Amino acid sequence: MNAKKFLSHLLSSSSYRGQAVHIEKIGGGEAVYDDLQTPLPEPLVASLRSKEIERLYCHQVQCIELLRQGKNVAVVTSTASGKSLCYNLPVLETMLSNTQARALYIYPTKALAQDQLRGLQRLAEGAPGLELLSGTYDGDTPPDTRRRLRDKGSIILTNPDMLHQGILPKHTGWAPFLANLKYVVIDEIHSYRGVFGSNVANVIRRLRRVCALYGSNPQFICCSATIANPGEL
Incomplete structure (x- = not known):
């Protein structure tokens, strides 16, 4: 059910009669x-x-071009x-030309990571010749799956707590992954604020130090729908 049908359902329901005090329709802008x-x-x-996508939006193109230039x-x-195409496309583009390339996606919640994994896998599965292992690495991930992702995973989706407790302290076992890490995606960046944000910032600093130990310098892609000061990140 789309938003229009859902609103019509509410307005026609006797349970909600008289409760809608204002309705305003805002027209969509031209893409x-x-x-x-x-x-x-x-x-x-x-x-x-x-997926019936023939052209990219200007912000997607701008992001891809900047990443191709090696910028964060x-x-x-x-x-x-x-937003997800802004990072999935350049990540998969890199992996088509470099099968050893790795990417780490960081999400604030396990549910969001699972949702984004499905979209990533649909995009990758639709690309002929692209073979990669991707998966979520969190507290619910079985031990055998963790080992497989650590040893063979191309794209790993995790959260700050798992990065802090399950990856960085065991970095020697993650050496091949970290040595080939090309991209780090941090989604919902606006959620990292206050003490929690300071903690995550230090976790990311640790990640960068460990990457430097293994000779990699990954590009960072931060995403948000609401943050007001992206230039200060």
Whole structure:
């Protein structure tokens, strides 16, 4: 049921009669598209087309171009505006040309990580010739799956607590993954505030130090729909 039908259902229900005091319709804006200087690899283009995506939004193009230049990026755009493609596309593009490349996605909750994993896997499965292992690494992950992700995982989705307790203290076992770590994605960056935010900041500092130990310098991609000061990150 879409929003329009749901609203109509509420208004027609006797239980809610007279409770709607104001209804306002805000028209959608025109989408602004752009083209990449160098097109995406054909497997990713095919995957996007299978999802009826023919062109990328301008913010997606800008993010991909900056990442191709080796820069860190903060993406701040509204909900349901395609933020996940801003990082999934360049990550998968890199893995098509470098099968040893690794990526770490950090989410504030396990539920969000599971949801984003499904979208990532659908995108990857639609790309011919792209074979990679991805999965969530959290407190619910069985021991055998943890070992498999640690040893063979290309993209691991986790949370700050698991990074702090389950990965960084055992970094010697994660040496191959960390040595080839190319991207770190931190989603919902606005949720890291106050004491919790300070704690997570120190966890990320530890991650960068451990990566340096193994000779890697990953790019960081931070995402939010609400943060007001992305330039200060």
